Amino acid sequence: MRYRPPEGRSFRLVVLLSGTGSNLAALLDACVDPAYGATLVAVGADRDGAGGLKIAAEAGIPTFVERVRDHPDRNSWDQELTGRVAAYEPDLVISAGFLKLVGPAFLERFGGRYINTHNTLLPAFPGMNGPRDALAYGVKITGATLFFVDAGVDTGPIVAQVAVPVMEDDDEATLTERIKVAERAQLVEWVGRLAREGWTLSGRSVTVP
Numbered sequence: 001m002r003y004r005p006p007e008g009r010s011f012r013l014v015v016l017l018s019g020t021g022s023n024l025a026a027l028l029d030a031c032v033d034p035a036y037g038a039t040l041v042a043v044g045a046d047r048d049g050a051g052g053l054k055i056a057a058e059a060g061i062p063t064f065v066e067r068v069r070d071h072p073d074r075n076s077w078d079q080e081l082t083g084r085v086a087a088y089e090p091d092l093v094i095s096a097g098f099l100k101l102v103g104p105a106f107l108e109r110f111g112g113r114y115i116n117t118h119n120t121l122l123p124a125f126p127g128m129n130g131p132r133d134a135l136a137y138g139v140k141i142t143g144a145t146l147f148f149v150d151a152g153v154d155t156g157p158i159v160a161q162v163a164v165p166v167m168e169d170d171d172e173a174t175l176t177e178r179i180k181v182a183e184r185a186q187l188v189e190w191v192g193r194l195a196r197e198g199w200t201l202s203g204r205s206v207t208v209p
């Protein structure tokens with residue numbers, strides 16, 4: 001599958017998040033420069049009060065919240081989330097600390113156009129507690145992975161990875177923060193490249209010309 005950058009209009013981004021939004025803030029900064037080649041058109045969350053929603057609102061970006069608990073079942077939430085995101089006609093959807101697994105409706109609509117940044121070197125330590133699991137295992141190098149989301153948990157085709165050393169005196173908080181610094185730089189670099197150059201997805205291979 002080949003995705004070419006649109007001609008005659010800006011490349012549109014929607015960010016999904018659950019937390020503080022430091023990755024969102026980095027993307028917002030990057031989008032200020034027209035040469036970056038992308039515009040952030042909306043930010044969505046699965047919960048009220050996520051710090052990233054405040055960052056978006058202060059920047060004048062439309063926000064929305066779609067909570068699982070407001071739906072009779074997970075599929076209904078997945079369908080509603082799909083519609084909320086689709087209304088903004090994104091070229092690319094970015095999960096940046098979005099702590100919900102999306103389902104078939106979302107992947108049917110946005111598969112191949114939905115990336116997630118994860119705070120370990122996948123396939124090691126998937127899930128919600130990556131840095132904690134990496135520390136507990138005793139790895140000496142971990143990092144961050146940017147990948148296209150598929151139906152598994154952190155199993156999709158990898159766009160980019162960055163390594164981060166584990167220090168002897170690291171705890172979960174210090175390691176998590178050091179990973180975030182590298183993760184933000186990687187996210188900003190690769191979202192820009194995807195927006196400006198497009199991409200080809202073939203099996204597990206991701207190519208950016």
Ligand SMILES: Nc1nc2c(c(=O)[nH]1)N[C@@H](CN(C=O)c1ccc(C(=O)N[C@@H](CCC(=O)O)C(=O)O)cc1)CN2
Pocket residue numbers: 095098099100101102103116117118126127128149150151152153154155156
């Ligand atoms: N279908 C997929 N959806 C998402 C993926 C993915 O790989 N496949 N990646 C994420 C984010 N993610 C890690 O990066 C992740 C998110 C959520 C979970 C999880 O187990 N969540 C539970 C509940 C969590 C909670 O609300 O406290 C759940 O969804 O029921 C694991 C990994 C983006 N979506």
Ligand SMILES: NCC(=O)N[C@@H]1O[C@H](COP(=O)([O-])[O-])[C@@H](O)[C@H]1O
Pocket residue numbers: 017018019020021022023024052096097098099117118119127128129130180183
């Ligand atoms: N697997 C899900 C997960 O743990 N994701 C992680 O949440 C953080 C969000 O930070 P932010 O809200 O400051 O952007 C990021 O480090 C991201 O990798």
